[in-house]
Amino acid sequence: xxxxxxxxxxxxxxxxxxxxxxxxxxxxxxxxxxxxxxxxxxxxxxxxxxxxxxxxxxxxxxxxxxxxxxxxxxxxxxxxxxxxxxxxxxxxxxxxxxxxxxxxxxxxxxx
Amino acid sequence: xxxxxxxxxxxxxxxxxxxxxxxxxxxxxxxxxxxxxxxxxxxxxxxxxxxxxxxxxxxxxxxxxxxxxxxxxxxxxxxxxxxxxxxxxxxxxxxxxxxxxxxxxxxxxxx
Amino acid sequence: xxxxxxxxxxxxxxxxxxxxxxxxxxxxxxxxxxxxxxxxxxxxxxxxxxxxxxxxxxxxxxxxxxxxxxxxxxxxxxxxxxxxxxxxxxxxxxxxxxxxxxxxxxxxxxx
Amino acid sequence: xxxxxxxxxxxxxxxxxxxxxxxxxxxxxxxxxxxxxxxxxxxxxxxxxxxxxxxxxxxxxxxxxxxxxxxxxxxxxxxxxxxxxxxxxxxxxxxxxxxxxxxxxxxxxxx
Numbered sequence: 001x002x003x004x005x006x007x008x009x010x011x012x013x014x015x016x017x018x019x020x021x022x023x024x025x026x027x028x029x030x031x032x033x034x035x036x037x038x039x040x041x042x043x044x045x046x047x048x049x050x051x052x053x054x055x056x057x058x059x060x061x062x063x064x065x066x067x068x069x070x071x072x073x074x075x076x077x078x079x080x081x082x083x084x085x086x087x088x089x090x091x092x093x094x095x096x097x098x099x100x101x102x103x104x105x106x107x108x109x110x111x
Numbered sequence: 112x113x114x115x116x117x118x119x120x121x122x123x124x125x126x127x128x129x130x131x132x133x134x135x136x137x138x139x140x141x142x143x144x145x146x147x148x149x150x151x152x153x154x155x156x157x158x159x160x161x162x163x164x165x166x167x168x169x170x171x172x173x174x175x176x177x178x179x180x181x182x183x184x185x186x187x188x189x190x191x192x193x194x195x196x197x198x199x200x201x202x203x204x205x206x207x208x209x210x211x212x213x214x215x216x217x218x219x220x221x222x
Numbered sequence: 223x224x225x226x227x228x229x230x231x232x233x234x235x236x237x238x239x240x241x242x243x244x245x246x247x248x249x250x251x252x253x254x255x256x257x258x259x260x261x262x263x264x265x266x267x268x269x270x271x272x273x274x275x276x277x278x279x280x281x282x283x284x285x286x287x288x289x290x291x292x293x294x295x296x297x298x299x300x301x302x303x304x305x306x307x308x309x310x311x312x313x314x315x316x317x318x319x320x321x322x323x324x325x326x327x328x329x330x331x332x333x
Numbered sequence: 334x335x336x337x338x339x340x341x342x343x344x345x346x347x348x349x350x351x352x353x354x355x356x357x358x359x360x361x362x363x364x365x366x367x368x369x370x371x372x373x374x375x376x377x378x379x380x381x382x383x384x385x386x387x388x389x390x391x392x393x394x395x396x397x398x399x400x401x402x403x404x405x406x407x408x409x410x411x412x413x414x415x416x417x418x419x420x421x422x423x424x425x426x427x428x429x430x431x432x433x434x435x436x437x438x439x440x441x442x443x444x
Contacts (some may be wrong), residue, residue: 026154026162037259043137045442051137069204093180109378148370156331220267248384273359291426315402
């Protein structure tokens, strides 16, 4: 995906509506959290394993696609207004996680 | 950015640690919301305009990069486990928003 | 407020609908986060100072009351299913915060 | 619990530190969402049923008590700054939910 061209389209979208005034880092981070939460709401009352079945529910899947796109849009916007190089950041993060959780050591989560 | 290759690296990362068991849609949506919230926490007590100054604070900016990368990683994972075409979803969403908020009509948010 | 009697009514409500199966600590924490996010959404695009004006908007205020009540309900439910003494926990927390932020020392948040 | 007296202590706490400037409805709603998310993080990678076991883990339980208290504190603060009668709001909400989900009709969530 050409992230820069999506970001450029989003910037244009925001300028056409004079919305740059609303797109501060603070507000964008709120909008991102709100969208992430709307995605989460879909899985609120179902079990973890059960949530995998969503793949067979076209209607829910469409809703999920919608929310994931919202999350993606705000993530790209935040990166854009703050001049963050997303590609560099994501690879750096993967390396950091690989060091934090070496694959030779077992990591399990349980209660 | 080659999203598919980041997703492929993440899939490998998860498999090497036997973490696919944890990466259900439900759990991933929670992890995404948690990371979005950690990003938001940075801006919790500052004004909306003031939050733009973060660009001059290298330390906070590094923290933000970290959280944005986490959000990005979980977004790519959710898209991957559910077979969502992120590029298609994001362009569809932009078009949907363009129809919802035509640029000819003023949209303002205030209280 | 008689918290115990609200919790008792909520327990009854849940039992009448056979919903205890859904009210695990994990699911309740998700529901709480979702409701907190719905409250936040109301203030998403307005300034921090501007958000104080909401007090003069009866319609938004009613929506806020609704979301605050949802947050409150899930907080009481979590405390109930986990046997947490809310009153004790809240006073302990206030004391902890008083020690963390002594009133003699200035604490400011800015960027 | 005497909610009004907790709110009065919190008001005093805020005034002693000159923090009323930060406690706008917008910022308080963010703080509430951040704390709700920190609570949720504890249950992120465990199953819904498994999360019930937390009751046997004193250390996690203490952390949960802490986060639940934070959520409770911010809920009381929001209600206070907006003049919301929490008791009235919560009983109204329970009645609303009782009408929305009549106990005679089965309501199930599944995927």
